[in-house]
Amino acid sequence: MESEKQRKPLSPFFSEEIAHRLGGETITLCYQCGTCASSCPVAKTTDKFNPRDIIKLSLLGEKQQVLSDGAIWLCSSCYNCQERCPQKVEIADVIYALRNTAIKEGHIPNIYAEFAAGLMAEGRIVPISKFVEKKRPEYGLPTLKPAGSDAMKKILSATGFDRIKWKKEEAS
Amino acid sequence: MKSYALFLGCTIPARQPHYEASARKALTKLGVGLVDLDNMTCCAPPPLQSIDLETSLSISAYNVCLAEEANLDVVTLCTGCYESLAMANNTLKANGKLRERVNKILSSVGKEFKGTQEVKHYLRVLVDDVGTDRLKESVSKDLTGLKVASFSGCHLLRPSALLKFDDAERPHVFDDLIEALGPKSVPYKNKLKCCGGLLRGYADDVALAIARDKIVNTTKAGVDCIITLCPFCFLTLDLGQMLIKSTFHEEYNMSVLHYTELLSLALGIQPKELALEFHKIRLDNVLNKIK
């Protein structure tokens, strides 16, 4: 029995949208040679992630799929692809641009919401426990200088970071 | 000798006092001046870059501004911090439009990025300010019996066009600095490949599989330990072996040390001063080979 094929709506100008974002400027240079895929440690470990695929889907306008299927969060930011790309596509940075877009549109994996919360509260993404801080003199470490959490809060406000809707979405 | 603004980042003060202790003690012993500045924040590493690049760039720039105001270059321990700060520094120095955009945001905290300072990783400080010759002379222990697998991680080297630390395909600076202390840096399969650390918390199974590869390859090379630079790599490979044991039922007992710990030991600093209890994998086999 033939399954019903549904035509998903494409976002035909998605690649241009990404090209106008910080980090995404070089996405349209890609000519799908596949060097990034074979350079990628994650792609070699799981078939859920393939940088060449992600760029191809983005170029063709499969915005919904790219932003919501979770693949873009599997990049380990090792930059090997960007190093080897013969068209100098800034692949790892393009993936950041895709992630930035995904977050703006509400596709937020839990752990990133946690990072953001830590940042907004204390100016650090990994909070420093009082236990560890108390032990510093034991190891001959000087007192920790105060973190610039006020400055951080102001910057987060100036860029609109704190206005991102952090409600926890199902991360794929 | 020259003084630097020491940038600690988040992970090291939170979880790895052994890295901080060994770094401060070793660098100070070699004469490098370390200044702790007020009001530093998170460097804005990949997790933040993933949320918003404009924000992360501004935060990185903010931290560099603190150093600019103190008229100091920055030195980092964590290679992740090195990448965030150095990339931001070099990008903003070269791109006027972007600099304007970031400075607009920084004006909300009364700061302006001017591009007057450098961001260095401490390995660069060892090469430029101390020099391999003086380093060799300062070694008071015999480490020549040690065989190590050097693992610099990704962010010391890549993207090489912006960081310009070393040749990304044929790096040698890290190995040179290890061998200056006595041990032999042994080649092994996929030496330059990522440890998968940044996937922890999102896709633990993938991260663990990648980390396991690294442990297997270094074990096959017959080394006594892995030498790291990045706290994430350290966690992935040290703590990671506990997870490998429980998930794959394999025990490798591959010791993992940060370079500054190796350096401290080589300079004659006592192990008990280095908070080595924070290591999950025992270091006896390494310590026994240091005479």
Added chain:
Amino acid sequence: MWKMEEAKVGVFLSDCAKQLSEILDFKALTDFVKKVPNVVSVTRGSEFHRGTGLNAIIEAVKGKKINRIVVAETLPKLSEVIIAKAVEEAGLNPYLVEVIDLKDHCASPHRDAPAEATEKAKAMLLAAIERAKLLEPIEKLEFPASKSVLVIGGGIAGMQTAEDLADLGFEVHLVEKAPFLGGLAARAGRFFPTDDCAICIESPSSDVKAITHTSRKCVYRSGFPEIPNLNIMTNSKVVSVEGVPGDYKVTVEKKPRYVNESKCVGCDVCTTVCPVEVPDEYNAKLKTRKAIYMNNPPVHPPVYVIDESACKFQDCAKCVEVCPTKAIKLDQKPEKVKLNVGGIVVATGFREYDPSVIKEYHYGEYPDIITNLELARMIDGFGPTAGTIVKPSDRKPAKRIVFIQCVGSRDRRWNPWCSGICCMISLKHAMLVKSANPDADISMCYIDIRTTGREHEYYYEKAREMGIKFVKGRPTEILHDPDGNVLVVDVEDQILRKFMELEADLVVLAPAMVPAEGTKELAQTLGLELDQDGFFKEYNSKLRPTETKMRGIYLCGGATFPKDAPTSSLHAHSAAVKAAKFLMSGKITKDQRTAIVNEEYCGDCEFCPVTCPFNAISLEPEGEEHFVAKVSDLRCEGCGICVGTCPVNAIELRHSRPNQMAAQMNGLMSVNGTKKPLVLAITCSECGHTVVDSSGMAMMQYPANVRVMKVPCTGILQVHQFLQAFKAGAQGVMVVGCKTDGCHYEVGSQKAQKKVDLTKVLLKEYGIEPERLEMFHMVYIEGDKFAEAAQTMTEKLEKLGQLQLSEPV
């Protein structure tokens, strides 16, 4: 200096079989023109470029009734040539003729406003008459052209062009830097898509010793070296080139061969005693050769040569003793040869990029990773492995072979271009290896397969039929597994979406094809330009292929871009034709519409020699510590960019002198007849003027207050001329030139833009709205854009109102 005589202007008005008089009031025009001082006759007719019309002009000239001619004619660019020729035959200097277009520049675009069109026509005629009165006779100059040509490069293209020229009777000097002719083609083995032997095919089509003219001969027995007037110099390099087109003085340095060409019999005894062995670069270092050697098979000359970096000379000299004809002369010295040639053809070809910089591919580190050229040497039966395919590391047979395409090509980190021929080369090699070794396991990793030429697609088809495998994916790295001495190619097959680790005995890289070594230096020596990829730049590959900016210097073959054999051949024939046309008559004829320096004013500032795109201006010392600029009439192309550059107005362009240009300007601005603001449109004679033509030809309408003046290149214009235009009555000025990257004189349009920008700043200082002056960059087919711009300018000026000049004109 020529003295202006009393001008007697004859004006001839064509009404184009009464078409134009439907719109323009010819009676009014005739009456107007008659009143202009120095106009002695006004004739109206249907046409003046042929028939009775042309005769009328000829008669008037012969009868010495007129000595300046103004013709309003259709198709002025064509008519101008015909009328000028007829006038010259009748006894008047042909440059005393001014032809204007009342049809496409007046009647057609303004047919909706006939009264205004007539007023514009009056202004156009007045401008033409006033300019004609100031025209001076221009001489035709002749320069000697030596009927000899220097060909640099003795590969497939160089040999072909040398032979064509020698056959045409020119004296040809073929200079090749290697000790033997043949170039890259001699090492290629076979040529695709027919797989014939390259050494045969690269032989130029010579009729010497041919039995029938269909017999092909390998180059070493083609009789090529015996062609009369062909002087072949191998082991030689061009060191300096001076002089002018038609009379180039070239210095060639001949490196010593250490073997007397007239005595060597090619017996090979010398190599048997030579104690020195070095890696044979000709054979991809897959074998060694002696310090004295000859390539196999030999391409001309069949004479041994000594590698001076390897030879021990007098510390050994064993070869000298054993040579039966005493041909070896170890004391030979480099020789400087001076040549006098009329033209030069550059045929220096291309070479393979060295992939060792692409560290992830480990070329140079793992010996079993080779390039296509190195594989070609292995495949060649004459080559270092007698045609067997082996692993260089242990000489064991190589069964599993992986080709990798686009190595350092289409790569923005190294060479961004596609080298065009490498897909075919790899397919050729894959098929030759497979035919000779049916059990060979061959794969090709590619980004795209480009087989675009004639019959090239069938070549690809044949490769697939033979079982060659294709993997769509660019490998990230080549690894070496010491266990088994096997190479591993790490690649994703993106069609299968599968990561593959292809095991290979031999990995063959298809590197980029890049300009030959020494290209930069040669370009400097000859004054030639290189394109953005570093290859020699043709002046215009569509309109003027093989030509360069420098007259008399031509390019052919791979020197302009990588090419296959048929295309190189074609290109070589082309260059020969061009060089022959240039030098055939033994002289170069050129009119003197060139720049001329007023040496009293010249302040030796060096601006004009540096600015001239054709290197036509040099600084000559005059007296002590003073230089003056001098223009070469031979090199000058008459653009006037130097005029636009000179800060002290010390240089002028004949036939476009400042007073001639001012006369046009004033004439065009003198007649209005409407309330509309007058606009002066200054156009270059190339794109600028033709875009006005095309708007008229297409019957686009624009206001008649826009009056068009032609200059050779907008680069000739100076800031004060824009101000002059306003003073003459223009309310607005439009400058129309070629696109900045398409200026027919290279930089003129850009320079004009800069001056317009500067003038706008000045206008603002003077309290004049800078929008009154605009520059446009248009091409012929943009006639609609010109009409639109003219309309917009007029509307803008109407809004701005009348221009207030603080001083009376």
